Each structure stands twice: as C-alpha cells, then as structure tokens.
Amino acid sequence: MTARQQVDTLLDLIKTSAYQALDEYEKYGGAVPSLDSLAAHPLDGFMDFRTMQLKKFVRKLEGACDQLCTTLAPPLHTLSNRAHDTYWAALRTASKLEIADIIASSEKGRLHTAELSHRIQANENKIASIMRLLATRHCFKEVSKNVFANNRLSIRLASKSPISAWIDILTKDPINGGLHLYDSLQDPEYALSTDAEKSPCMYARRSERQTGSVYNMISSDATYNETLGRAMIALSTIQSSLTILQVYPWERYKTVCDVGSGVGFFCWNLLSSFPSITVTLHDLPETTTLAEKIWGTDYPDHVADKRVKFAPGNFLELVPVEGQDLYYIKNVIHNWPDADVISILKSVSKAMSPKSRVVIQDYVMQHLYREPGKEDDQGFQMDAEEPLLPNYGAGQVRLYSQNMTMMLVFNAKERTFDEVNYLCSQAGLLLLKVWDVGEQSALEYVKKDHW
C-alpha cells in the first residue's frame, strides 16, 4: 500500500469506528455526552461486557488516529512530542491538589487562576501552566481568560475517586524508575537481574538506603497499601474486568479462593451475582485486615452468613485455603518475575484438589509482526486489519505501557500466552480453555496429574 492508500484506508477506519462507538453509547442510555458535559453516561461506569464492544471500536479508532498523525507529521515533530510529554506531571499535581473538587465547590463552578492559586497557596503562573496543559487535551476547560471549569474528564478526578488513586500510583514509582532505567542498565548488578529488589525503581532509591523491593515498601506503608486498593477498583473499570462474571460458568462452583484478592472488590460482585458461592480472600495480613474492616462495615450480612472468609498469608510460600472449587488470580502474576510466579502457582497447585480449577486473568501480550494465515491454537490472532499494526498500535498501548510499568517497578512483566503457559506447566498445571474477557484474557487450568 502506498502512503496515500494507507491514509485513505485509515480515514475510512476512523469514520466507521467513530460511528460504531456513537451507536454503542446510544444503545446504553442516550447520546455520548460532549466534552463540556459533567453528566456521566451509563457506559462510563460499567465494568462488564457492555463496554467490551465500545472499547473494541475505540481501540481501532485510537490506533488509526495515531497511525494517521504519525504518517503525516514530520518525524522530528512526533519524536519531540513523545519525549516532551509532561502531561503526567500536570495530571498528578491537579489530582493531588484536588483542583476538580475546588472548582466544583465554587459558587459558579468556575475559578480564575488567581483564586485557585490563593486557595492552593502556590504561584499563579505555575497553576495556570498546569491548567492550560491539561485543558489542551480536554481535561478542564478554559471558559474565559484564565478561568477554568470542570468538564467530562476533570470531573472524574473529584471526590477522591479511584482514578485519582490510580493516577497517584502510576505517576510515582514507575516514573521514578523510568528516569533511572538507562542508568540501571549500565550497572551490571542491575542490568541482568530479574530480582524484584534490583528493579530500575529500586535502583533509583538505592541512595535512600531503601532495601527490599517495592512490595516491602507497599506492605510497610498503610497509605500506599490503601491507595493501591482504591487504584485497583479504577483498574477494574478501565479493564472492564467484571466481564468474566458474564463469560465464565461460575454457576458450576460453590467455593472460590481469590488469590491476591486485594480488599475484595471482585468478590463483592461475585457474591451479588451468584448467591450459592462462598469466597475466601487470600492476601497479605495487612490487606486482609483492611478487607475485614471494610466488609464488616459495608457487607456485614456476607460476614455474618459466612459467605466470605479471610485467609492472610504469603502466597510465595503457601496458599492456606485447600480444596476450593476454583482459585482465581487476577492482576497478580504480572507483578512478579518468572521464578516467583512459579512459586505462587506451585502454592496454588498444592492447595488444589483434583477437581479444582485455576483461572488466571491478565493482559496477554502480542508480538507486532504479521504472519499471513497464522493464528495460534488458542485464537490469539493478530486481527487488526492493514494498514493498522497487527496489535492495533496505540489502540492497545495501555498493555505495553503496563508491561513497562511492571518492569520498572518489579522487574516483572505482562506475558504472552506461551510465557504464561510455560510457567503454569512448571507448576504442574494443564491448560483447559482460554476465555476472551475483552481487554484481558482468562486462562483456565487444572492439575496435570488429575486430568
């Protein structure tokens, strides 16, 4: 395809997928809100299959728009834009300063930067620079000279929402590790290591005499742990991860252990959808203690009815809940280097009965080359049409960013299907089925000896 033909095709893809996305909004509660609107659309909050189709259209749209601009802009322009992206700093600061809340609670719902700087007790030019960068990509709106109002994006930052916690997590240790990635690769002690204690992030902190890994930092810091718990709720929305409640046959099971459960957001939803299931939350003691407190306040009936149990421990050594029908592991193995993943999976395997199943829900990475006619056995096809990259390029960039984040923070990674399957086989697990749950996949295993 010539560049002109590619541009023509990309424009067609953009038009088609944009209209398809509009239709999805209209299917679920009215027209898509404009960027000026503060009202949420039902699709914004769904975490399940209802957003799956929308996100497939948006994936194509984002991939095509980015590829079109990259094709037509001068290369140095694009490279400079990518190196010069300080958006994360503005977003982190506005979120932590709770600027969306300050504006929302003002009399007219809009504030001059002079008033904002007075309330925040910071220089007005600095506040104005932050607000203008954010508004330039549609988060907040400059409604008159130096006066800013909330809009469709910024209002989501208000009221200590889970997305603020996720922004906090993403823009701290990963950024710090990223700044030191090159240097860490020059240091032989770190460059070849896959140990979590030798991640780029820990390299960045070595002068602070910070020992251990980021896991130790999280478990010894109650605020970090609490922020991570809230951030995981945002991530579940972003990944539409509750799609698995509609896709997977949960009605087959009575007992489920959520391994690395966090405070149990997934299990709240599982119990509501499947009244005959009881769950056990397995996590580090500090997290299960927090979980017990939250469930005691928010879901006392489930606690009283013994539909939820809490099993503190360390899954690297033991999963202290034996013989459950199902062990569910979501967004956990990507936090760990290969050797530790094998330890976790062996702990799960030891706890399993011959009839138990394991479901691992995570991103599954794809390569970017195209091999005509090739589709692997499990249906992980590279299905984006040309001239899009086979993995949709920028349309799926979140997977590749998350992969970098896992490397920077934990020396870990998101894995391809073959990589996960290999680690599972090392722990004596045999693949039964792959479930498509949208942005992520769910891989179902059974103990090898018992199949």
Ligand SMILES: C[S@@+](CC[C@H](N)C(=O)[O-])C[C@H]1O[C@@H](n2cnc3c(N)ncnc32)[C@H](O)[C@@H]1O
């Ligand atoms: C990224 S979070 C995922 C939480 C949840 N599964 C979800 O998808 O929202 C990883 C979880 O693993 C837990 N974890 C980390 N190290 C652990 C260990 N050694 N033993 C048990 N749980 C651990 C963390 O406390 C955290 O709740």
